[in-house]
Amino acid sequence: MSSMRKSLAFLLPLAVFLAIAVFLFKGLWLDPREIPSPLIDKPAPDFRLESLEKPGRLVDRKDMLGKVWLLNAWASWCVACREEHPVLIEFARSATIPIIGLNYKDTRVDGMRWLAQFGNPYTTSAYDEAGRVGIDYGVYAVPETFLIDKQGVVRFKQIGPVTPELLREKILPLIQRLNA
Amino acid sequence: MENFAHGVCFRGAALRAATRAVTASLLLALAMTAAMLVPVAAKEAPEVGADPAAERHMMQLASELRCLQCQNQTLADSNAPLAVDLRQQIRELLAKGQTDEQVKSYLVARYGDFVLYRPPLKSNTLVLWFGPALVLLVGLAALFLTLKRRLARLESMASKTQLSEAESQRAQHLLEDEAEEGGLS
Numbered sequence: 001m002s003s004m005r006k007s008l009a010f011l012l013p014l015a016v017f018l019a020i021a022v023f024l025f026k027g028l029w030l031d032p033r034e035i036p037s038p039l040i041d042k043p044a045p046d047f048r049l050e051s052l053e054k055p056g057r058l059v060d061r062k063d064m065l066g067k068v069w070l071l072n073a074w075a076s077w078c079v080a081c082r083e084e085h086p087v088l089i090e091f092a093r094s095a096t097i098p099i100i101g102l103n104y105k106d107t108r109v110d111g112m113r114w115l116a117q118f119g120n121p122y123t124t125s126a127y128d129e130a131g132r133v134g135i136d137y138g139v140y141a142v143p144e145t146f147l148i149d150k151q152g153v154v155r156f157k158q159i160g161p162v163t164p165e166l167l168r169e170k171i172l173p174l175i176q177r178l179n180a
Numbered sequence: 181m182e183n184f185a186h187g188v189c190f191r192g193a194a195l196r197a198a199t200r201a202v203t204a205s206l207l208l209a210l211a212m213t214a215a216m217l218v219p220v221a222a223k224e225a226p227e228v229g230a231d232p233a234a235e236r237h238m239m240q241l242a243s244e245l246r247c248l249q250c251q252n253q254t255l256a257d258s259n260a261p262l263a264v265d266l267r268q269q270i271r272e273l274l275a276k277g278q279t280d281e282q283v284k285s286y287l288v289a290r291y292g293d294f295v296l297y298r299p300p301l302k303s304n305t306l307v308l309w310f311g312p313a314l315v316l317l318v319g320l321a322a323l324f325l326t327l328k329r330r331l332a333r334l335e336s337m338a339s340k341t342q343l344s345e346a347e348s349q350r351a352q353h354l355l356e357d358e359a360e361e362g363g364l365s
Contacts, residue, residue: 140248
């Protein structure tokens, strides 16, 4: 009996230690910047903004109903967007679905220069100068990308650059499923 | 000798020149810091709303909300562009007559519970809320059981060392004998 108690006195702290170690170890790979979006499986917030390229022409979320589409928040001042840009260009070339840009807290001049310099993967870009639509979409760090289905429901959100792996493994299969 | 004196003299002059340069640059730095403080303070001013009471209310609410861009600061503390925008948004919502709860749920709908510094009581936050109390209870139970066990052990030890009547008489004799022997020698 005492040997059992002794081994318990040894094993119990060990078990507690292991449990804590597992959680802390897992925590090393968790990114506190990746906040789960409450928008997933909720209707994408409405917006009606002037387009970046043609002032006066409106980009309306409702026009996208019936299509699966990507909303990509970007800005000319955003370094990570530059890293992401070639991936979007490549994606647009094999265009399965439209990409709408959300030009977030930028100036028209800088935004247009950026598109001229690096290429324009967007069907059009909505010009969100004040960042209000960004707030409605819970954007807090550009680039952010939303996949929105035919009913206008947000199905997926990526915080940070879209990578070729993410496109291949997550976004494209999801598009296929949503288009089916 | 002259060379040496010359060398020393030169070094002295260099030292003096260096001291002058350091003093001058310190003064310059001081002047620049002072100059920088003024425009910064002036730039902050327009952000404050017209009504001080409403502004206090907004800041008090913002101090319970997390800045998404700089996650260890509240919206009230942070000067990140998004925090400035969100403070403006809160200011406008409050001016429209929304309650604190409505403003909070506006932000939660966009950024999730993460914006709240006081997490709500939900099924997935039960461990967060009651975990520490549970750990404390387990600790207290363990302490209680250990103390009880130790007390029982001490008592059983005490009862074992209790001498019977005969034993204590014998011990008495032995002690007395020893005392007599001691007295003889």
